[in-house]
Amino acid sequence: MSEYVRLNKYIADLGICSRRKADELVAAGEVKINGALVTDLGTKVDPTVDVVTVQNKTYEPRTLNSELFYVALNKPIDVISSASSEQGESVLDIITADNYYKPKFRDDVTQLAGVRLYPVGRLDKDSEGLILLTNDGDLTNELTHPRYEHEKEYEVTIDTKLTPDAKKLLTKGMLVEGEHYGGMNIVKEWNQGRRVVLTVILKEGKNRHIRKMLGQLGYNVSVLRRIRIGKLKLGTLSIGTWKFVEKTDII
Template identity: 30%
Template structure:
C-alpha cells in the first residue's frame, strides 16, 4: 500500500474512534433558524454557505461555535432558545420567503420585531387561519412529521351541499391522481344559504389535501380556515396577529429541556503502565486498520503520536 493510502486508513480509523467535535453544518443552520435541515443541505449544495471563509458544497462537515459560518453573505449567530409563535394567516399570502410571482408573503407581513422564523408546514394562498412559526429547524421538522400524531382541524365552507355518502368516502380514505390521503374526520355542521360548513380533521399535511379530496367527490371549497394544530388553537387571534407560546407551555407540549452548557472536547492520551498493555477495542472492519495493528503491539490508546 502506498504512503498516501496508509495515511488515509490511519485518518479513517482516527475519525472512527475520535469523531470530530461539533455538529453537522446542516443541523447547526437548522437550530439557528436559517432553514430546515433539508433546505440547509440544498443551500450548501448551491454554494450559498461558507465556513471560515471557504465555500462548501457538501453537508458532510462538522462545525463548532469557534467556526465562522456565513449564509448568503450574512454571518450565522449562535442558536437561540427554541421559540414558537401562533400566527393568524390571512388569505392572499404565500407561505414562502421568496415568491417567483412576487406575491406578498407571510414573512414579509410579520412584525419587524420578529426574529428570523420558519413556518411549520404551509397554508396555501387562499387558505387562512392558524400557522405555527418557529426559529428552530428541529422543532419545525418534528411538528411536520405525521408520526407526531397531532390533529389538524379546519373549518371548511363548500359551495352547495354534500351527502353523508360522499363524506363517507373521505372518512374511508381517498386517492386523487395517484396520491393516497388518509381517512379524515368530517362533520357536517350547517347549511348557510348557498353554502355549507364542515369541520375536517386530519393528521397529515399534504399539499392542498382538503381541496383536492373535496374536488374528488364533486365539492368545491370556497373558504378554508385552520383552527387548531395539535394542542395549539386559533381561538380569538385576529387576522395578521402573532402570539408567542410561553416557554413553559412549549416545554410541556414538546418535551423540551434547557440545554446544559457544553464543556470543551478534549482528546487525551492514556499511557499504559510499564509492562502492561492497555485494552484495545477490536477494529470493526474485517481487515484491521494499520493503526489498530500498531495499537495491539505498542499499547497505544490514542493516535495523537502517530
C-alpha cells in the same frame, strides 16, 4: 467555548427543513460552508463562526443557545406561507409592531430583532387562519413529519352537503392525481345559509390536501380556515395579527 454540531442538525435548527431533507440538500450540492461546497453528510459546523449557505441563501453565525421564539399568526388570504417575499407578500412581512395583537405592548416586538423565523408547514395562499412561525427546527420537524400525527383542524365551507359515499371516501383516504391522500376526520357539518361548513381534522397535510380531495369529488371549497395546530387554537386572534406563544401551548 463553542461546540461543533452536525450540519444537518444545524440546518434543521434554522427551521429550513428536516434533518433528512438537509442531508438530501447536502448530497445534491446545495449547501456551502464559508463559501466552500460541502457534500460530506458527516460534516460539522461551528454555529458561532461558520457562514452556511443553503440553496443560495446565506445564514450568518449565531449563538448556540439562541432563544427560541414561537409566533402564532392569523394569516390573511393572498399572503404566502414562505420565508421569502419573491412571489408576493409573505407571512414574515406581517410580523411587525403594527400588527402585534396588543398595540399597547408593541415594545415586546423588539425581542425578535435579528431573529430568523420560519413558517411551520404551509397554508395555501387562498386559505386563511392559524400558522406558526419559529426558529425551533426540532419543533418544525415534529409538527410537519407525518409519523408524529399532530392534529391540524380546519373549518371548510363548501357549496353543498356531503353525500354518505363522499364522507366514506374522505374519511378513508383516496387517490388524487395518482397520489394517495390520507383520510380526514369530519367532526362536524352544518348549514350556513346556502352553503355547508365542515370541521375537519388532518394528521398529515400534503399540498392543498383538503381542496384536492373535495375537488376530486366535485365539491367547491369557497373558504378554508385553519383553526388549530396541535393544542394551539386560533381563538379570537384577528386576521392579520400575531402574538407570542409558548412551546407548551402547541404540543
